[in-house]
Amino acid sequence: MNCSICKMYGAVPFASRCYKTSTLRRHADGVSHTAAIKRKREADSAKNVMAKAIEDAHLQSAAELKGLLKTAYFIAKNEMAKAKFCHVVKFLKEMECPAFKKLTETSSYGSYVNEKGLSEMQQAIASTLVEDVDKAVERSPVFSLILDESTDISNTKRLIISVRFIDDNKVKTKLIRNSEIADGRADTIVEDFGKFIFLFLTSV
Structure with a gap:
């Protein structure tokens, strides 16, 4: 019988042909099994943090794109010069518009904040x-x-x-x-x- 937690996260994998309850209880209370459980929790926590970070990044990227498209439409509808696009986006960022709170030149759609990017979106x-x-x-x-x-x-x-x-x-x-x-x-x-x-x- 193998302990799946110790097999994956333990320094010494647990294996035994004995199915006695006392043997299993001693293993569960042992130092190596406790350490393996701790490592599993840390790994699960790291996965959750990474998954949330990826999800947040996707949501922020989607918000940036939606915000830029709306701004591009506003520029066209109000017959504003394309050169004003970057200034309008900068103003919205300074006003703490949620869509642009993390917008930078290196973010997902930061390279679109120029006249060429505006033309493509329009x-x-x-x-x-x-x-x-x-x-x-x-x-x-x-x-x-x-x-x-x-x-x-x-x-x-x-x-x-x-x-x-x-x-x-x-x-x-x-x-x-x-x-x-x-x-x-x-x-x-x-x-x-x-x-x-x-x-x-x-x-x-």
Whole structure:
């Protein structure tokens, strides 16, 4: 008969062919078995601490990503310059926003706190929103596209495209593209729109 605790955590594994209660009791009260139990408890405690640390890290990473995506959406919705993104995140961190309490350059999503990261997140959000709009446009008997060339607050030329369609017997207008263009010339707009309309028509 083997003692599973001593076998795994004991300095001297216990084994006996004797099944007498007195023998088992002497082993249970022995120094080696007591030490093995202590080591098992310490190992279990360390595992629990590690598991909690990993869980907390995952939860914090998820909170950081959610917070950054919400901030990216806020920046786009309020037509703020992309250069303001890192300043807004810094302000939220200083205000002790729970999502950003452990956000650093080396944390899971810290490398996204820049204009490139903002563009990637906004594109991911836009792709999800546009997918829903595509389905609605596909159901609509007719639709039209509205183009607007404008300059944002950072003096960057942009081409804004909206689609107007019928959904549930109501006319709706949704933004489906907000892209940066080199300049406001007609040929530049036509070139950018040409790339967009090909992808748009193949999706609907």
